[in-house]
Structure formats: structure tokens, C-alpha cells
Amino acid sequence: METITLPRAALIVSVLLLAAFPLIAATFYVQLGAKILIMAIFALSLDLLVGHTGLVSLGHAAYFGLAAYVLALISPKYEAASFWFTLPVAMTAAAAAALIIGFLVVRTAGVYFIMATLAFAQMLYSLFHDTKLGGGSDGIYITVRPDLTIAGIKPLDLEDPVQFYYLALLSIIAVYALLNQVLHAPFGRALAGIKANESRMRSIGYPVFAYKLGAFVLAGALAGLAGYLAACQFGFVNPEILAWHQSGAVLMMVILGGIGKLHGAVLGAFTYVLLQEVLSAPTLLGTYAKHWQLALGSLIVLIVLALPHGLAAWIERAGGWHKRKHVSGAAQVSHD
């Protein structure tokens, strides 16, 4: 099968580098690193939908934000909540929302799907912004980070940025491994078939709706994981976490990085967050730094016009990486 993931050697080296990073970097960069890893999880979850199933969701922030809000809402005001309780609850909430919304939107196709996903995310935004459910536009604080204590031992203290970073790293490794497994399993192959030729998949007997919905729910759950971690790190949740800028940003990460390749999503997240940091820092643009989105927007327009297949494909070509064939001989021809 075509490489949808990096060669094993590259993966191991990347993980080692990422693990070594906090040992040499200042606290600010460790926190930035954790933020990038969390965004990468978010991007990976969307890539499952966009890159591997062909479902372009413009409302993925709904599940990201919902999980964040759930954590904020069920956390006690001045104590730490239990990580092992709040995480499953938050992810289940995100998955449940994805199930309900997915049931409604997966029945639409093409552009309708794009617009409907955006609309439902906006509905959740309106809900949290206009009502008192989540503290309205003021948001909610999470004063103490969740506690990882289980059976008396505390493997990581989330108040320490370095240990939080390692939690983020472990999470992304788990998510990447899970998605890699899913994509090579029959379910993932079926998703690839649906992306390639949906009507043919139906005529050979696949209940396409069920598969798409399954992908949608899984993507929602994983986005929830990212949202949970983001809320943990930031300590504050407000409606902007569900805003369509957030949905647009993560979609940008996926497309910029190159859809359909897991490492592309990670690369896209990395690039986007770094771009954001660099462009908004006063050192580069001076007083115009607060208008960094102008530079970002222009860059995006230029990239779309100039690079039709995203950064990952461009780097691959520039670097001359080889495509691997799977040992069993089922070779999938790469398509442009």
C-alpha cells in the first residue's frame, strides 16, 4: 500500500527528537511544543475525514470545543478533576454530538455537506455564546488542571509544563498509531474506496452511510481528545473555541500539510502554529504584528494558487522520498 505514513525509521527518529525536546528547550517553547502537538491531534482527526474519506467538514471545531466545555463544566471550581473520569466523559460527549450531527449531515453530499457541518458548528457556538450554559461570551476558567492519580500513583503532574508536554506527546503517538491501524484495517480500506468512488462502493454492497458516520464519530471523538487537552493547557474555555475560525484553521492545517498522509496533518499543524507565532510576534512585522492574519491569509491564497497538492507532497518531491510497496504485493498506485 502507498505510504500514508512515514517510513518506520523516520517515525522513530521523529519521536525521539520530540521526546528529547523539553530537555533542551526553555519553558515557553515546551509549552508551544505541547500546543503544536495538541493541534496536530486535532488535524489528524480531521484528516481522517477529509483526506481518507473525502468528507470535507468545515465544522470540526464543534467537537473540539464541546469536549473543552465539558471539561470546564464538570470540573470542580477550585480542585483538580480526575483525568481518568473527565477525559472519557468529554470524549463521549464529543462522539455523541458527532453521532447526532453526523446522522443529519452525512446524508448530504459535496458542498451541502461542507455548508451543513459549518452551520451545525455555528449552532453550538450560538448556544454557548448567547446562553448562560457555558458562561456566555465570558467563558469558564479551569483553575486547577486535571489530576492523573490512579491507584494511588501519579504518573504525571499536569501543572508542570514539561510533564504536560509528555502527556501531549503520548497522546499524539497513541492517536497516530490508532489511525495508522484503522487505515490499514478493512474499515480504513473501505473509507479509501468511498473516497475514490462512492457509488461503486454502494453497488458492491457497502453500507456507505454507516461507514461515513463511523468515520465522522471517530473523528469527532479524537477532536474531543484534542479539545480536552487544549482546555487543560490553556485553563480557560470560551465560545471562540467553537468558532468557525477554529474550524477553518484546522482545515487549513490539513490541506496545507497535504491531505491523505498522516504525517501531512502533523506537518500542517506544525507549520500553521509556527506561522501564527512568527507572524504575530512584534519582531517581524513591528506595529503591524496584530494584523498578522493579513500575512497569513495572503500566504494561503498564494500557496493554494501555486502548490496544488500541499506542503507534504512538495517536500516529498523535493526530498526524493521513495514510495514503499507492502510485502503482500497489493500495490496501490499513487494518484495525483
Added chain:
Amino acid sequence: MTEAILQVRRLSKNFGGLAAVDDVSLDVEVGQLHAVIGPNGAGKTTLINMLSGDLSASAGSILFRGTEVARLEPERRSRLGVGRSYQKINIFPGFSALENCRLAAQSREPRPFNWLRSAMSYEAILTNARQALSAVGLANQADTGAATLSHGEQRQLEIAMSLATDPKLLLLDEPLAGMGTEESSHMIELVSGLAQTHAILLVEHDMDAVFRLAQVLTVMVNGKILASGSPEAIRANREVQIAYLGGADDSL
């Protein structure tokens, strides 16, 4: 006489005021090849689309192995045993020929949401896929990208994909379209072999092939059945000759 595996009764399709298919009834039995012929616009493709589920019927019934399928989606009909090949080539061009068939065979796997094993580890599915490729003569092209196969080979792949789903009824929509003479004769041999073990409904324009392969012929004109019967009876039928076979066509 065994009961027909496919029983179509009074099937119709209306588009606004136009009846593309009007009150069509026919039977297909296992081991039989039933060909549907007629001029362009006669409604043949609409008929096949209604049988496979790609198009909904306006009225009528379709009984497949005793089950009413006229309101079922294509995927359910496929799982009941209906296989279909398309007039316009409808494969997965980005995958290898083997992967095309493997996906088709995988559709029969009872636990679709299984994440624990790699797809390639399911030996039974791979075997089915390879068998389907062999049956159509593409065994040595298993690893070739489907997009790089020749037109005739792609048509063979179309049929292999349907075979990989282990169908009882095959709906073949112009499998010979755009083929040269050698490719055509391969395809005719293939279909002839399949006709022994499956029920086949064949829509075709190639009269040579039709008269060689079919045990039953149905002629459609303007959405309605003009005549139906054995090849000899149809050939001798005056109305059919005038409406379709007569005049410019001298391939008889």
C-alpha cells in the same frame, strides 16, 4: 422448470411526463442469459439501473429470489446477490486490479468495523479476489494500477469486481462497448462461461454477441417491450425486424 431468480413485473419509470420504462415484465433463470436489446433511448439502461437500485422505480415490482427489492438501496441488493457492471467504466482507478477486487470481496466480510487486523491479513478475502481476477483472465495483472490497464482489461476488471461479491445474478450493461474484435471475443467467451453458473441479464448493441450468447431475447422500443422470446423467434419477428433489426442492419 426452476423458478426464475429474477422476476420483474410491470416495472415503470417516469421522468415528469415521459415514461422511460413502461410496464416491463421479464424473468431470468439461473444458467440462463437473457439479453435486452433495442435502439438507443429504448430504456435499457434505465431498466438496468432500476434493477441494480441505482435508480428508483416509479411503479412495479422486482422479485429477486423471492424477495421484493424494488425499494431497496443498491448496497442491500448487492448483498442479496445482485452484481452489476457498468456501461461507463466504474472502477477504482487509483488502486491496483487486485485491490479493486479485494475491496469488492471485502464487502462480504461480516464484521466491517474491525480495526484490529490489517486488511491484507484476511486470507479468505484475498483468495476470493485472486479467484475473481483469474476467472476473467487478469491474474497476471493483479498488481497493475487499474488506470493503466487497457480498455478491454478494465471492462474485464469491472466484471471481476462483481464476481468477487459472489453474485447469483449478473446485470451486464454493454460490456462490449468500445472493444476491438479480439477483446470482444475474449469477453464473449467469458460471459458464455459465466452464463452456465449464473443468471445473467445482458444489455448489448453487438448483435453477433447477443445472438451467440442469449437463450432469451427481449426487444425494447420507447420504454416498452416490443417482443420477447427465443433468438430464432425474435429474428423471425416482423415487427422487430422493422423497428430494430431491419433496414440498415445486415449483421444477420
Added chain:
Amino acid sequence: MFYLIQLLNGVQYGLLLFLLASGLTLIFGIMGVINLAHGSFYMVGAYLAYWLAKITGSLWLAIPLGILIALALGLVLEITIFSRLYKRDHLYQVLLTFGLILIFEELRSILFGDDVHGVAVPALLDYSVRLTDTLSYPVYRLFITAVCLLLAGAMYLMIHRTRLGMMIRAGSSNREMAASLGVNIRLLFALVFAFGTALAAFAGMIAAPISSVFPGMGNQILIICFVVVVIGGIGSINGAMIASLAIGFADTLGKVLAPEYSGVAIYLLMAAILLWRPQGLANKT
């Protein structure tokens, strides 16, 4: 008769929405481009109204000037950017137009700041009409309603009764055929796009006195436009009209029944339609 006021507001809102959504759905139906920046044109119109009214002193002067500027903007954008998007995947159209939104938002912030601005209702229309003993209704809102209806009628006539409309319909259903028959597709698309842009800007201009001019106004209303298109069907002007009015009513109902949750009412309507007819109201199966 509080409800009557809300109803009138709902109709006016729905019709304004129609102006915006019809441009979006036309551009989509004819050129196959999904344009997230369509809301930005609405915002551009509103800010143009504010700025031009300030320098000319009259909204009546500002509007025609603004329309001309918007037409020019639409043409420039079409020629430089959008014409390259027609053949691209929706994914990239979404991405690029998202980038455009960012650009427009920041330019707006640089040029006009982030404050909320007001635009005065023109003196001619700045009075209310008595409906009942106790309630009166602003004439300006009735004016907006009338203008929208006029434009809707004009659009319908143009598309169904003129040669230009025929060319548009032909171009949307079969580009190559229309081109080979002598229709200048390039020019047609450029004109349609410019027209859609100007329509959006015009909606922003006439809405400015009642909605104020503020950051993010374009994005807010764009998403509602998307709901209109989902419900009404892509490319369908009739569908856009029905859907816009339905949304106007739903919004009104929401404000009357549960003001805190009124923002959600529109999306619930969409959810209901999706359950019932996923292909949209105007499209037949």
C-alpha cells in the same frame, strides 16, 4: 401586536438574506465555486456605505458609488483569483476563500479600526408609519423590503425572460456546448461574479443603517446564507427565496418564543429539513 412588528422584521430580514444568498447560490450554481468570502463583500458594502456617506454626506450618493466600486472589485477578483478556482476541488476553494476572509478582515481593521460604526438613515425615509394606535413601524425597513422584492423580481425576469438569462442558464448546464454556440463563457462568468459581488455589497449598504457596521458582520450572515443554500438548493433562485423567508420566520419565531435560544432556531430548521429532504427544498428527486 408585538408579533406583527416581529413578523415584518422577519420578512425584511428574510428578503435581505435573499439578496445575499441569491448571489452566492448563482455563483455556485453557474461556476461551481463555493465562496466563503461572499460575506466579506457584504461587509465591504456596509463599510463603503459608512465611508462614502461620511465623505459625500449622503447615503443616496454613497450607494451608486459603492455599487460601482463593488462591481470593479468583483471583476478584479474574478480575473485574478476566482477564474483559477473553477476547475479546482471544493477543498481548495474553501481554503483560498478562507484566506481571503482573513485578508478582508485585516484590511478592514487597518483602514477602519475595530469599532462599531453607525450609518444614518437618509432623512427622506427617517420616519415611522402608524400601524395601530400604539405601534408604528420604521419606513426605512419597509423601503428595504420593497427594494429587495423589486430586485428579486428583476432577477427572476432577467434569468427567465432575457437572452442574457438564457446564456446564464445554458452556461451553467453545459459549459462547452454554450461556448461552442458562441457564448463568451469567460466574459459571462466574470459578469456573473461581479454582479453577485455587487449584490452582496448592495445588501450590506442598505442594511448598514439598521444593522450598524461592525467587525465580523460578514461572517455572521454568511453562515446563515449557507443555511439558505442548503435548504433551498444550490443554483435555485426560487429555493433561495423560499428558504430565506422560512429562515426569516424561524428567526422571528425564535425571538418571540425563546429569545436566548433564538440564534439556534435557524439551525434547528435546517436540521428538520435535512431529516426530511436532504437534497434541498427546490430540487426534485
